[in-house]
Amino acid sequence: MTAKQKKATQSDSDSFVQQISNLKNELILEKELVKKLKQTQEDWGDLIEKVQPTIQALSEKIKELKINLHLKNQELNNVLQSLSHGLIVTDLKGSIQTFNRAAVSITGITKENAIGNHINELFNFAVIPEESENKRIETIENQYQQQFVFLLNQKEEKSLKSTTTLMRSDDDELQGIIVNLVDITQLKRLEEEAERKNRLTAMGEIAMQVAHELRNPLGSIELFVSMMKMDLAAESEEMSLALHINSAARSMNHIISNLLEYTKPRPIVLDDIGLHDMLDEFVEFSEFSAQQLNINIISKLGAKTDIVLGNKELLKQVFHNLFVNACQAMPEGGELTVTTNSYVEKDPLVLQRLNNQIEKTSIPVIKVEFKDSGKGMTEEIKKKIFDPFYTTREQGTGLGLSIVHNTMASHGGTITVQSKVDKGTEMTLVFPQRYSQS
Numbered sequence: 001m002t003a004k005q006k007k008a009t010q011s012d013s014d015s016f017v018q019q020i021s022n023l024k025n026e027l028i029l030e031k032e033l034v035k036k037l038k039q040t041q042e043d044w045g046d047l048i049e050k051v052q053p054t055i056q057a058l059s060e061k062i063k064e065l066k067i068n069l070h071l072k073n074q075e076l077n078n079v080l081q082s083l084s085h086g087l088i089v090t091d092l093k094g095s096i097q098t099f100n101r102a103a104v105s106i107t108g109i110t111k112e113n114a115i116g117n118h119i120n121e122l123f124n125f126a127v128i129p130e131e132s133e134n135k136r137i138e139t140i141e142n143q144y145q146q147q148f149v150f151l152l153n154q155k156e157e158k159s160l161k162s163t164t165t166l167m168r169s170d171d172d173e174l175q176g177i178i179v180n181l182v183d184i185t186q187l188k189r190l191e192e193e194a195e196r197k198n199r200l201t202a203m204g205e206i207a208m209q210v211a212h213e214l215r216n217p218l219g220s221i222e223l224f225v226s227m228m229k230m231d232l233a234a235e236s237e238e239m240s241l242a243l244h245i246n247s248a249a250r251s252m253n254h255i256i257s258n259l260l261e262y263t264k265p266r267p268i269v270l271d272d273i274g275l276h277d278m279l280d281e282f283v284e285f286s287e288f289s290a291q292q293l294n295i296n297i298i299s300k301l302g303a304k305t306d307i308v309l310g311n312k313e314l315l316k317q318v319f320h321n322l323f324v325n326a327c328q329a330m331p332e333g334g335e336l337t338v339t340t341n342s343y344v345e346k347d348p349l350v351l352q353r354l355n356n357q358i359e360k361t362s363i364p365v366i367k368v369e370f371k372d373s374g375k376g377m378t379e380e381i382k383k384k385i386f387d388p389f390y391t392t393r394e395q396g397t398g399l400g401l402s403i404v405h406n407t408m409a410s411h412g413g414t415i416t417v418q419s420k421v422d423k424g425t426e427m428t429l430v431f432p433q434r435y436s437q438s
Contacts, residue, residue, distance in 0.1 A: 091176050
């Protein structure tokens with residue numbers, strides 16, 4: 001073996017030894033690493049064992065918090081649903097997120113049809129300000145309240161009041177808009193009736209004085225005309241003029257009598273009467289006149305009980321006056337539908353309008369409706385129809401419906417009106433039942 005070969009062999013041997021040494025060092029390092037990992041694993045095991053009770057406690061606490069949160073949410077939801085006024089929650093843009101049971105009852109809109117819709121589009125009214133978001137928030141912060149008319153089921157008008165406030169988190173971060181919705185329909189009617197009563201009381205006192213002052217000279221006119229007729233020829237022009245004067249005097253006397261009847265009604269005798277028998281008699285009596293005017297009377301008497309405490313003659317006059325008004329609203333003919341139904345009235349505002357029922361929380365009542373298909377009336381006319389001397393007819397005295405209103409009050413009942421131009425009018429009479437069903 002040459003020296004060169006020996007040198008190469010020695011070099012290879014040294015390289016191999018070096019590799020073995022490197023592998024040994026790596027193996028030692030790996031053993032140390034494994035030892036450290038094992039120690040770390042043991043340390044982690046000890047740590048996990050130590051914190052396991054804490055983790056278990058935290059898990060139980062989280063579970064308890066979730067249950068409490070669910071119960072609180074359920075409790076809050078029950079409170080929201082049991083509120084007597086409507087509560088609607090929207091996001092800051094006006095999209096509805098919450099719509100409670102009272103809101104459904106007030107509006108007739110289901111929760112499913114409300115959620116996700118913009119509140120202004122749902123009510124067809126600016127319940128929240130239609131402004132930029134910043135301006136809207138500023139407006140709402142300054143006590144934003146509205147009163148508006150909502151059309152329930154496309155036919156019944158309801159007066160609603162909305163109060164809008166902002167919803168904030170504990171950190172004062174804006175989260176949405178809260179709208180409180182209250183049905184003030186009956187309250188508005190009570191206010192109108194109170195205003196009407198105050199106005200009518202003042203008018204009645206003046207009218208009674210005027211009526212008494214007019215009766216004396218009117219009696220003299222009739223006396224003088226009667227004396228003149230004795231000296232006039234039967235077919236003369238003077239006799240014709242005298243007859244016209246006498247007729248006008250009698251007409252004026254009739255108006256004055258009605259006026260005195262209205263301003264100072266006589267005590268009335270009330271007996272147990274059946275409304276269905278009276279209405280059947282009314283329909284039979286009015287049918288001929290209705291046919292002459294091309295009016296069809298439809299009778300739907302559905303009340304389970306019809307006994308009320310009333311005066312038959314006065315109620316006949318009530319039905320006749322409503323019939324006359326319905327006929328005048330249908331000069332080209334149409335339909336007059338007379339319906340009855342009985343139910344238990346629980347609305348405290350309605351109970352306040354029924355005489356002697358203020359202390360009760362509910363009473364059985366009978367509702368009688370006269371609904372015509374006539375020309376209807378404007379809001380302005382509707383507000384005045386029960387005022388004395390208010391009439392839209394040239395020959396009318398304006399006392400018919402005023403007397404109807406007073407008659408219903410003397411019977412412990414009410415009369416209300418629903419009407420829209422070209423969509424007919426509905427007069428509703430409500431009587432306390434004389435006997436409730438067992």
